[in-house]
Amino acid sequence: MNSQVFRLTLPILFGYIPLGMAFGVLFTTQLDYAWWAAPLMGLVIYAGAGQILAVSLLAASAGMLEVFIAMFVLNARHLFFGLSLLGQFRGAGWRKLYLIFGLTDETYSMLTTRIRSHDKAHEQDIDFRITAFNQVYWVIGCTLGAVLGRNVVFDSTGIEFALVALFIVLTIEQLKALGDAFPVWTGAAAAGVAMILLPAAHQLIGAIAIVTAVLLLQYRSMRSRSGTESSHV
Amino acid sequence: MSDTTYLIAFITVSAVATFATRIIPFLFFERHTEHPLIKHLGRYLPAAVMALLATVFLQRSADWSATVPGLDAILAGALVVIVHLWRRNALLSIAAGTAAYMLIRQTGILESGVVG
Numbered sequence: 001m002n003s004q005v006f007r008l009t010l011p012i013l014f015g016y017i018p019l020g021m022a023f024g025v026l027f028t029t030q031l032d033y034a035w036w037a038a039p040l041m042g043l044v045i046y047a048g049a050g051q052i053l054a055v056s057l058l059a060a061s062a063g064m065l066e067v068f069i070a071m072f073v074l075n076a077r078h079l080f081f082g083l084s085l086l087g088q089f090r091g092a093g094w095r096k097l098y099l100i101f102g103l104t105d106e107t108y109s110m111l112t113t114r115i116r117s118h119d120k121a122h123e124q125d126i127d128f129r130i131t132a133f134n135q136v137y138w139v140i141g142c143t144l145g146a147v148l149g150r151n152v153v154f155d156s157t158g159i160e161f162a163l164v165a166l167f168i169v170l171t172i173e174q175l176k177a178l179g180d181a182f183p184v185w186t187g188a189a190a191a192g193v194a195m196i197l198l199p200a201a202h203q204l205i206g207a208i209a210i211v212t213a214v215l216l217l218q219y220r221s222m223r224s225r226s227g228t229e230s231s232h233v
Numbered sequence: 234m235s236d237t238t239y240l241i242a243f244i245t246v247s248a249v250a251t252f253a254t255r256i257i258p259f260l261f262f263e264r265h266t267e268h269p270l271i272k273h274l275g276r277y278l279p280a281a282v283m284a285l286l287a288t289v290f291l292q293r294s295a296d297w298s299a300t301v302p303g304l305d306a307i308l309a310g311a312l313v314v315i316v317h318l319w320r321r322n323a324l325l326s327i328a329a330g331t332a333a334y335m336l337i338r339q340t341g342i343l344e345s346g347v348v349g
Contacts, residue, residue, distance in 0.1 A: 011327045033240055044248040054247055061239070064246050071250035078251075080282070082258025084275040086266040089259070096259075103255045105286055112279035158331070158338035164294050164306070165313045165330040167287035169323045172314065174280035183277040187284030194285075195292055203289055211281040212274070219273045 005129040008114065012106050013137045015163035020141015021152065022160075023051050027142075028149040030055055038146035042139040046102060050075050051142075076205045080212055081108045088112075088127070091120070095128040102131035106163060110134075113170045113177075186214050294334070299343050309334035 020042060027038040041051050050071055057067055081103050088111070089096050110130055116123045145152070175184050187207070194207035265271050287310075295306035313330035317323070337343055 007324070010324055014327070014331065033236070037240055037244070041244055041247070044244060045251050047251045050247065050251055054243070058240070058243060062243075064242060067243060067246045068250045071247045072254060075251050075254040078254040079257055080278065082255065083262060083271065084278045086259065086262055086271060087275065090263075090266060100256050100259055101252055108279075109283055109286070113283070155339060158335035161294055161306075161309060161334035162327055162331045164287065164290045164310070165327040165334075166323075167283055167290060168310055168313045168330070169317050169326050171280070171283040171287045172317050173323075174283050178277070178280055180277075180280075183280040184284040187281035188288045190281070191285040191288035191292075195289065200293075204285070207285040207289065208282060211285060212278070215274055215277050215281065216270075218277075219270055222273075223269075 001126065002129065005126060005133055008110065009130055009133045009137070011162050011166040011169075012110070012134050015106065015160055015166065016134065016137040017141040017144070018159045019048055019163070020138045020143075021145035021148075023048070023055070024142045024145020024147070025149060025152060026052065026055050026145075028146050031058055033058070035146040039139050039143040042135075042142035045071075046135055046138060047071075047075055047104065048138075073205075074201065077105075077208045078103055078108075080208050084112060089124070092124045092128070095124060099124075099127055099131055102135055104134065106166065107131050107134050109167060109170045113173050182218070183211075183215070187211055190214070296338075296344065301343065305334065305337045305343050309337065 023042075024035075024038045027033070027041075028035055041054065045051055045054070053070060053074055054067075057070060062070070082100065085099075085103075085108075089099050092099055107130065111127050171184060171187075175181060190207040190210035191203070193210060194203040198206045262271060291306050291310050292303075294309075295303035297303055299305065309330045312333050313326050316329045317326035320326070
């Protein structure tokens, strides 16, 4: 099973190691803290953009309230991820907290797109392994970057495109599985609107808020059409 | 506060804030798993989120100061779509697109003379 999970998560390995390294290099070259704090952050915070933001907050010796708000706002898009995984994670027992903890953009993408059998316990076990493998790649990247610092020799410029490619592939898979292009176009259009109107740091949350609002409206219009509107608020 | 104390406090607060964003839906909506609205979101939200992540990160990986702005990301992204529709092998599509993007970036063939 682990080799199957490894194959499934390979694209994330190609994305997370260089990105984790980018964070590690940034951490050791910008700050005076011990190198091990970088992998520690990958272990307990585990958020790509969040950790890069953390470097600038550390450099500025930001206050704790400021840190909390900044990290919460930057990661606020994750608030919406759980909504589509409530049923999938139900009954996962001790694994559930870790599944929730490890819900990065990439893990969320994998877990919601892959084909699932009816054996729920088995699928949750695979979800758990996918989440753990992904975090291992991330922590390895953070460690390598922090230890090597500026001495990174391999020219891996552009390898982080693996994550963009992964999102494209998963969009196609979602499209084929749903047989309905509406959510895909809504997502792309919402991203377009957010990119035009908002600064980079708020584009993802802005786009997800737009998408959720559109899906709510779609839900309401579907319900009013099917004439069962009165039963729920 | 000493440096190490500050660092530990910083990491703890960051970890709690990040975890909070991930666990809140499970704390507040767990009882409503079977609600038709939650099911509706569960069905359509992933596709929409995937499309918006692809769009935002594709835009960010593009070089908008090149001779043809954004061509590097558009070419690599189009290659991913074509290879994926052709063979439907996720790893192959991702490898092809990433290799193309790395080649374009590292050789600088699409950059403008000014940026060089």
